Amino acid sequence: MTKTLAVNAGSSSMKWQMYEMPEEKVLAKGLIERIGLKDSVTTVKFGDQKEERVLDIVDHTQAVHILLEDLKRLHIVEEFTEITGVGHRVVAGGEIFKKSTLINQEVVQQIEELSPLAPLHNPANAAGIKAFLELLPDATAVAVFDTAFHTTMPEKAFRYPLPKKYYTENAVRKYGAHGTSHMFVAQEAAKMLGKDIKDTKIITAHIGNGGSITAVKGGESMDTSMGFTPLAGIMMGTRTGDIDPSVFPYLIANDDSLKDAQDVVDMMNKESGLLGVSGLSSDMREIIAARDAGDADASLAFEMYVDRIQKFIGQYLAVLNGADAIVFTAGVGENSAPVREAVLKGLSWFGIDVDFSKNVFGFEGELSTPESRVKVFVIPTDEELVIARDVEAAKAK
Ligand SMILES: Nc1ncnc2c1ncn2[C@@H]1O[C@H](COP(=O)(O)OP(=O)(O)O)[C@@H](O)[C@H]1O
Numbered sequence: 001m002t003k004t005l006a007v008n009a010g011s012s013s014m015k016w017q018m019y020e021m022p023e024e025k026v027l028a029k030g031l032i033e034r035i036g037l038k039d040s041v042t043t044v045k046f047g048d049q050k051e052e053r054v055l056d057i058v059d060h061t062q063a064v065h066i067l068l069e070d071l072k073r074l075h076i077v078e079e080f081t082e083i084t085g086v087g088h089r090v091v092a093g094g095e096i097f098k099k100s101t102l103i104n105q106e107v108v109q110q111i112e113e114l115s116p117l118a119p120l121h122n123p124a125n126a127a128g129i130k131a132f133l134e135l136l137p138d139a140t141a142v143a144v145f146d147t148a149f150h151t152t153m154p155e156k157a158f159r160y161p162l163p164k165k166y167y168t169e170n171a172v173r174k175y176g177a178h179g180t181s182h183m184f185v186a187q188e189a190a191k192m193l194g195k196d197i198k199d200t201k202i203i204t205a206h207i208g209n210g211g212s213i214t215a216v217k218g219g220e221s222m223d224t225s226m227g228f229t230p231l232a233g234i235m236m237g238t239r240t241g242d243i244d245p246s247v248f249p250y251l252i253a254n255d256d257s258l259k260d261a262q263d264v265v266d267m268m269n270k271e272s273g274l275l276g277v278s279g280l281s282s283d284m285r286e287i288i289a290a291r292d293a294g295d296a297d298a299s300l301a302f303e304m305y306v307d308r309i310q311k312f313i314g315q316y317l318a319v320l321n322g323a324d325a326i327v328f329t330a331g332v333g334e335n336s337a338p339v340r341e342a343v344l345k346g347l348s349w350f351g352i353d354v355d356f357s358k359n360v361f362g363f364e365g366e367l368s369t370p371e372s373r374v375k376v377f378v379i380p381t382d383e384e385l386v387i388a389r390d391v392e393a394a395k396a397k
């Protein structure tokens with residue numbers, strides 16, 4: 001029995017789960033939110049207990065220190081040496097990392113150098129990794145990349161129609177993200193279909209604060225909505241998703257607060273999406289509450305969000321020439337019955353037939369009717385489990 005920690009560091013948060021492996025038993029899990037802001041919140045769940053504390057946590061290094069102190073203080077571990085493996089989610093692996101990789105100093109440096117491909121994520125991922133290397137130097141450390149699952153995309157899907165040299169010399173192409181999640185829910189969906197995954201065509205909609213949609217054939221990614229960075233694709237909590245790049249120079253010329261392309265990209269990453277359109281919030285719960293209270297901007301934000309998801313599902317029905325199943329997962333996909341209903345009501349022409357009486361908060365499983373041409377599933381994702389499994393696999397080598 002060994003204890004393995006899976007760490008999912010986001011731009012302002014850190015989710016983690018500790019497993020007993022290879023049993024895959026969850027020993028504890030937690031979340032540190034609002035890192036870098038006042039009143040950070042740390043939550044730890046273990047057994048039937050839950051502890052929540054409000055602290056000021058300035059960065060990911062401090063977050064790792066607090067997490068490890070909590071594990072000892074709450075007697076989840078007695079000695080740090082009990083933790084023999086740590087797996088880290090890393091969003092961008094570029095063309096360098098095509099599968100999970102044992103971490104050393106060179107790997108950390110490469111992850112930092114790949115930051116332009118995931119500016120909100122890779123710096124935080126690298127900071128988390130460095131803090132763990134210092135505090136748990138003897139644990140097997142493994143980097144698990146969001147992009148790895150998408151390395152099966154055909155070139156026609158991952159290339160941009162730019163002059164060739166920008167691919168060959170600058171590696172400008174689509175990389176995608178959320179790969180562990182798309183892979184995990186596609187595998188679960190194949191089980192629910194009762195089919196060998198090799199014989200399946202599945203569209204996976206990972207819609208959380210960030211979000212992406214993937215066309216999965218035979219268990220492999222064929223196309224995905226995120227691009228060179230996680231700014232592309234569907235509309236998200238604070239990100240635009242796809243937009244005409246001609247807007248960039250136009251805004252720089254016409255808005256004094258935006259001096260250069262980086263300012264525009266920052267605005268499109270952090271101030272746009274649901275937050276930008278509604279002027280209220282990036283959180284779908286608050287958007288729906290405001291819409292229901294009659295707020296026109298929140299109502300439009302909801303409609304635009306749904307519209308972009310429908311368009312990508314439509315595209316991927318074409319890419320795959322049909323599908324066996326559509327899967328909803330992540331924060332919004334797992335929890336928001338109104339978003340699922342709005343998306344699915346517009347797809348009935350495809351023969352997608354849903355039992356909307358089942359579509360309530362907390363539902364997991366099959367939403368479609370037995371007659372539906374395409375099955376619809378709600379499947380909770382488990383990025384942390386995929387990470388822990390990859391740590392086990394790396395140790396076995
Ligand atoms: N009951 C709910 N209804 C609608 N949206 C929800 C609900 N619960 C969570 N969410 C959404 O899920 C988002 C977080 O999803 P998550 O997958 O954890 O995102 P990330 O990993 O990008 O931080 C929140 O921002 C919120 O919009």
Ligand SMILES: CC(=O)OP(=O)(O)O
Pocket residue numbers: 010091121146177178208209210211230
């Ligand atoms: C890549 C990405 O957008 O991740 P998240 O949804 O966790 O922000």
Ligand SMILES: [Mg+2]
Pocket residue numbers: 208209210
């Ligand atoms: Mg996420």
